[in-house]
Amino acid sequence: MTDRKAQLAANLAQVEERITSACAAVGRKREEVTLIVVTKTYPASDVRMLHELGVRHVAENRDQDAAPKATACADLSLTWHFVGQLQTNKVRSVTSYADVVQSVDRIKLVTALSAAAVRAERELGCLIQVALDAESGERGERGGVAPDGIEELAAAVDAAEGLRLDGLMTVAPLAGPFAGRQRAAFDRLMEFATRLRAGHPAATMVSAGMSADLEDAVAAGATHVRVGTAVLGVRPGLG
Numbered sequence: 490m491t492d493r494k495a496q497l498a499a500n501l502a503q504v505e506e507r508i509t510s511a512c513a514a515v516g517r518k519r520e521e522v523t524l525i526v527v528t529k530t531y532p533a534s535d536v537r538m539l540h541e542l543g544v545r546h547v548a549e550n551r552d553q554d555a556a557p558k559a560t561a562c563a564d565l566s567l568t569w570h571f572v573g574q575l576q577t578n579k580v581r582s583v584t585s586y587a588d589v590v591q592s593v594d595r596i597k598l599v600t601a602l603s604a605a606a607v608r609a610e611r612e613l614g615c616l617i618q619v620a621l622d623a624e625s626g627e628r629g630e631r632g633g634v635a636p637d638g639i640e641e642l643a644a645a646v647d648a649a650e651g652l653r654l655d656g657l658m659t660v661a662p663l664a665g666p667f668a669g670r671q672r673a674a675f676d677r678l679m680e681f682a683t684r685l686r687a688g689h690p691a692a693t694m695v696s697a698g699m700s701a702d703l704e705d706a707v708a709a710g711a712t713h714v715r716v717g718t719a720v721l722g723v724r725p726g727l728g
C-alpha cells in the first residue's frame with residue numbers, strides 16, 4: 490500500500506468507528522447511515538484509492554473540479570453527489586456525471602435540471618437544500634431554501650420529468666438561532682423531513698453532518714453524512 494492509501498485507510502477506519510459508535514449510542518443500525526466522502530479539492534487518484542478501500546459514494550461542490558475527476562473515474566462504480574451551490578449554466582455538465590444533486594434550492598434550478606436530465610436520458614436524484622437560518626422567501630448564504638419554501642420545491646421536483654425527489658439536505662448554519670447548535674439544527678431538519686415524507690413517501694434521504702458534527706447528525710436521524718476533512722485531510726485553500 491502507498492503511504493497515501495494507508496493514510497486514507499486509517500482515516501476511513503476512524504470515521505467508520507465514529508459512525509458505528511454514534512449509531513450504537515442511539516440504537517440505530519449501522520446500515521441506516523451511508524457515508525459520502527467529500528473529495529473536493531483532492532485528485533482523482535484519491536477517489537480511485539477510496540474506491541479500492543470500499544467507498545461507493547463521493548461528493549463534489551464545484552463543477553470545474555468535479556467534471557474532469559468524474560471522467561477520470563468513469564470506470565469505477567461510484568455514486569456521485571453534487572453538494573455545492575449550482576449555477577444554471579453548469580447544470581448540463583453536472584447532469585452528465587452526478588447521480589444526486591443535493592443542493593436544489595430554487596425553481597429555476599429544478600427547471601434547468603429537468604431539461605438537462607431529459608436531454609441526457611438520465612434520472613437525477615434531487616435533495617432540497619434547506620437553509621435553517623433563512624427567512625421566508627429567502628435563500629441562505631451557503632445556499633438552500635428557507636423552510637417554508639420546501640414544499641413548493643418538492644412539488645416542482647415531483648412534477649418534473651427526469652427528476653426524482655429523494656429528500657432533504659442541510660449544512661449546519663453559522664449564523665442565526667442555530668449557530669453552534671448542530672444537534673438542534675439537525676433535529677429541526679428531521680421535523681421537516683418527516684413532514685415531507687407524509688406527502689412524498691419515497692423522499693427518505695436526510696443528508697446532514699460533516700467531519701465536525703457527524704455524531705449530531707446520526708443522533709438526529711440522518712441517513713447520509715458528508716465527510717471530507719476527516720477522511721482526506723485539511724483542504725489547502727478554498728473548498
Ligand SMILES: *Cc1c(COP(=O)(O)O)cnc(C)c1O
Nearest residue numbers: 527550572699700715716717718
Ligand atoms: C465540504 C463539504 C462537506 C464536508 O465538510 P468537512 O468538514 O470537510 O467534512 C460537507 N458538505 C458540504 C456541502 C460541503 O461543501
